[in-house]
Amino acid sequence: MIEHPNxxxxxxxxxxxxxxxxxxxxxxxxxxxxxxxxxxxxxxxGLASLDAAITAATEAxxxxxxxxxxxxxxxxxxxxxGIPYLTSREQAIxxxxxxxxxxxxxxxxxxxxxxxxxxxxxxxxxxxxxHCHFRTVSGxxxxxxxxxxxxxxxPGWGGSQLLPNLIGVPAAAQVIxxxxxxxxxxxPKQAVELGVADQLFEPADFLERSLEWATAVxxxxxxxxxxxxxxxxxxxxxxxAKQQLDEKLHGAVPSxxxxxxxxxxxxxxxxxxxxxxxxxxxxxxxxxxxxxASLYAFDLVQRRAKRPVGVPDKSLARKVTKVGxxxxxxxxxxxxxxxxRRLQVPVVLTDLDQTRVDKGVQYVRDQIDKLVAKRRLDxxxxxxxxxxxxxxxxxxxxxxADFVIEAVFENLExxxxxxxxxxxxxxxxxxxxxxxxxLSVTAMAADLEHPERVVGFHFFNPVAVLPLLEIIxxxxxxxxxxxxxxxxxxxxxxxxxxxxxxxxxxxxxxxxRVTSEIFKAIDSGTPLEVVNEAMDPLGLPMRPIAxxxxxxxxxxxxxGETLHQAFPDRFAESANLKKIxxxxxxxxxxxxxxxxxxxxxxxxxxxxxxxxxxxxxLDALAxxxxxMLDEGVVAEAQDIDLCMILGAGYPFHLGGVTxxxxxxxxxxxxxxxxxxxxxxxSLPA
Numbered sequence: 043m044i045e046h047p048n049x050x051x052x053x054x055x056x057x058x059x060x061x062x063x064x065x066x067x068x069x070x071x072x073x074x075x076x077x078x079x080x081x082x083x084x085x086x087x088g089l090a091s092l093d094a095a096i097t098a099a100t101e102a103x104x105x106x107x108x109x110x111x112x113x114x115x116x117x118x119x120x121x122x123x124g125i126p127y128l129t130s131r132e133q134a135i136x137x138x139x140x141x142x143x144x145x146x147x148x149x150x151x152x153x154x155x156x157x158x159x160x161x162x163x164x165x166x167x168x169x170x171x172x173h174c175h176f177r178t179v180s181g182x183x184x185x186x187x188x189x190x191x192x193x194x195x196x197p198g199w200g201g202s203q204l205l206p207n208l209i210g211v212p213a214a215a216q217v218i219x220x221x222x223x224x225x226x227x228x229x230p231k232q233a234v235e236l237g238v239a240d241q242l243f244e245p246a247d248f249l250e251r252s253l254e255w256a257t258a259v260x261x262x263x264x265x266x267x268x269x270x271x272x273x274x275x276x277x278x279x280x281x282x283a284k285q286q287l288d289e290k291l292h293g294a295v296p297s298x299x300x301x302x303x304x305x306x307x308x309x310x311x312x313x314x315x316x317x318x319x320x321x322x323x324x325x326x327x328x329x330x331x332x333x334x335a336s337l338y339a340f341d342l343v344q345r346r347a348k349r350p351v352g353v354p355d356k357s358l359a360r361k362v363t364k365v366g367x368x369x370x371x372x373x374x375x376x377x378x379x380x381x382x383r384r385l386q387v388p389v390v391l392t393d394l395d396q397t398r399v400d401k402g403v404q405y406v407r408d409q410i411d412k413l414v415a416k417r418r419l420d421x422x423x424x425x426x427x428x429x430x431x432x433x434x435x436x437x438x439x440x441x442x443a444d445f446v447i448e449a450v451f452e453n454l455e456x457x458x459x460x461x462x463x464x465x466x467x468x469x470x471x472x473x474x475x476x477x478x479x480x481l482s483v484t485a486m487a488a489d490l491e492h493p494e495r496v497v498g499f500h501f502f503n504p505v506a507v508l509p510l511l512e513i514i515x516x517x518x519x520x521x522x523x524x525x526x527x528x529x530x531x532x533x534x535x536x537x538x539x540x541x542x543x544x545x546x547x548x549x550x551x552x553x554x555r556v557t558s559e560i561f562k563a564i565d566s567g568t569p570l571e572v573v574n575e576a577m578d579p580l581g582l583p584m585r586p587i588a589x590x591x592x593x594x595x596x597x598x599x600x601x602g603e604t605l606h607q608a609f610p611d612r613f614a615e616s617a618n619l620k621k622i623x624x625x626x627x628x629x630x631x632x633x634x635x636x637x638x639x640x641x642x643x644x645x646x647x648x649x650x651x652x653x654x655x656x657x658x659x660l661d662a663l664a665x666x667x668x669x670m671l672d673e674g675v676v677a678e679a680q681d682i683d684l685c686m687i688l689g690a691g692y693p694f695h696l697g698g699v700t701x702x703x704x705x706x707x708x709x710x711x712x713x714x715x716x717x718x719x720x721x722x723x724s725l726p727a
Contacts, residue, residue, distance in 0.1 A: 044127075044133055048123065049088070049123075050085075054089065054091045054092040056069070061628055067570040068107045070107065070109045072092075072110070077113075077617040081117070082116070083119060083165050085124050089140050093172075096147045099153075100153060105260055106257075107154070108156040110160050114182070117163060117167030119164050119166040119168075120165060122193070126726075127327070128329075132325060138324045142199055142200060145200055146173065149173040152176050153262050155175050156256045157177045157178070158178050158180040158248070160183065161180065162457060165187075166187060169201040170175050172204040174242050177241075179234065179241070182244075183233075186233045186238065187221055187222070187226075192225065192339065194327055194695055195220060195297055195324060195328065195336075196320065196324060196524065197304075197320070201381070202301060203316035203317060208271060209236050209238060210271050211279050214308075215283050218407055223295075226652070241266070241425050251307075281479050283302060283660075294695065295695050296695075297327055300326070303323070319455075330725075331701075332722050334725055336694040336722060339697045342594055342683055342684045343537070343687060347537035347684055347688065351536065351540065351681065353540060354528075359529035362444045364445075365391075366468075367389065368460055371398070372542065374450075375503055378403075379409050382427050388523070391433040391434075392435060393433070402433060403431060403432065403433040407428055437463060440467050444465060445526070454481050457486050461490055470492055479599045483497065483516035487516055493519075494520040498512065498543065499537065500514060500541075511534070511537065512539055512548070513538050513539065514547060515542060515543060516543045516620070539681050542673070542674055552667070554598070556659050557589075557602065558613050558661065559662045566646045569646055572652050576656045582693065583691040583693065585693070586637055597624045602615065602616070622639055627639050631673045663703065665713065667699070669680065679717040682698065683721070685698075700723070701717075704724060
């Protein structure tokens with residue numbers, strides 16, 4: 043028996059509407075009784091309600107049956123909060139079969155069935171729509187897709203079998219595999235172009251137009267066109283998809299491999315055989331560690347990231363009406379665009395000379411033009427943004443700024459000098475934020491008259507893409523400053539985590555710890571190819587050498603130096619990394635390791651195997667995380683994971699990092715205990 047004691051039941055409410063000719067249509071509306079901030083989902087109770095609604099609708103013998111959602115939301119899929127209550131494979135199979143049985147009633151109905159997708163439709167929400175004979179979609183539907191692979195599962199209620207036979211396997215592989223792994227969804231227009239939906243209507247009169255359209259279809263006045271499915275290329279598409287997955291994930295994500303198998307089955311299998319295979323695959327994955335880690339990570343991103351721990355009361359936050367940015371380089375210019383777009387307040391950049399200032403302002407304007415060209419901004423908004431961003435060589439322009447952030451070279455004395463100058467210009471209440479990636483916020487503010495208004499505001503590059511914002515509390519940072527920082531972070535649509543003022547904070551400290559072990563292996567004679575592939579079994583977003591190329595050897599060396607000075611016993615200086623920096627060579631050329639760099643670092647008499655490199659890196663990671671938690675760098679291990687997911691792209695199937703270290707036994711072996719309780723990010727004991 044499936045139990046979910048905390049299910050918020052999405053009820054399926056039936057009403058009948060007149061459609062002309064003395065006929066009526068049955069409209070089933072999914073509604074959990076809350077607004078759009080708590081979306082509809084299907085748990086056991088919701089599926090039972092839909093089952094009863096289909097029965098009630100069918101018994102009335104309407105001209106057609108349509109299913110739609112509450113305002114802004116169709117349905118976002120299975121109620122994943124119930125998965126922890128599934129403690130056996132049999133229960134997981136029961137859940138899969140229940141969804142299949144209820145949804146199949148729409149597919150097998152003698153009465154025409156329609157899905158009027160009025161809002162977000164994800165996972166099981168899109169799958170119930172796919173079971174209907176026809177689909178309309180609202181132009182206001184925020185997101186459409188089958189994201190299950192990203193949370194360690196597969197489309198388990200018919201999606202893997204219906205979609206490829208509706209739109210073809212290349213497009214289905216995009217929706218089921220590529221989009222989830224790159225955190226993308228379909229927009230309504232794309233859904234119609236692919237054939238996922240038959241007709242697009244505007245939100246204002248969506249239901250009325252959908253009813254008219256459905257009536258015309260039932261009356262034979264309209265025949266929706268469906269793409270012809272090319273079955274000859276089926277295996278070839280999936281072979282290519284498998285190659286791409288292996289290259290990117292190295293077999294580390296079981297859900298992706300299962301999804302591929304189901305897509306292959308969809309070509310020739312009967313629908314009943316295909317859905318039975320779906321149920322088996324879903325049960326395997328639900329009872330696997332990767333799905334539990336993925337669901338833990340999903341919960342962090344959806345819940346914890348929106349309610350950061352340790353934040354002072356928001357009533358203390360000061361209003362920000364103007365932003366100053368010290369510097370006009372690439373990072374500063376990215377920040378200027380972000381602040382202008384999100385806060386809609388004047389933003390002014392300064393730098394040493396007019397040429398640099400002009401270049402920074404022009405960068406912002408060029409980016410605005412690109413957004414207009416991509417239709418992500420209308421010309422009116424773009425004109426407003428251009429007017430908000432300006433530049434000057436005179437720091438007196440910061441006199442009326444409420445929030446000033448510096449984005450200059452990582453040099454403590456330079457940053458202290460900047461703040462000393464600015465303190466004579468800005469008001470006593472103005473917030474002074476530093477985008478430092480590793481330096482001490484406390485030391486930076488030590489000589490100021492008002493050190494309490496200095497805070498770390500560490501963004502990740504590229505600023506527009508990576509959602510993490512590490513907000514660093516110096517020893518004397520006060521609550522008003524901290525509250526303002528978090529309020530600004532929220533307005534910027536970033537996920538903010540409170541971090542203690544400690545060397546390199548969270549993400550850079552942990553990545554540098556791993557890099558330190560990687561270069562220790564290189565220094566001992568391990569070939570670059572071996573260390574580069576050592577972490578492949580984890581399925582990380584980038585291999586170590588590619589990550590070094592992205593960060594830049596000089597930046598990596600600088601952060602490494604900072605950490606070596608703070609913790610010389612754990613962060614060693616690498617002679618080979620210094621050689622690379624001094625030589626000015628790129629470590630990657632055309633996605634391959636630069637042979638000149640490989641030759642430069644050759645040597646050493648104690649090379650390690652890939653397994654040994656990986657074991658040493660994971661041991662170091664576990665040890666460093668334990669030290670950071672003991673030091674109170676963040677409140678809990680969950681914040682470590684959130685930072686690594688949002689700032690370093692660590693994957694959901696690892697749960698960030700600590701669930702993987704727990705389930706692999708690394709945590710207990712290195713630190714004597716787990717980071718998380720048994721059952722959090724893993725299967726129950």
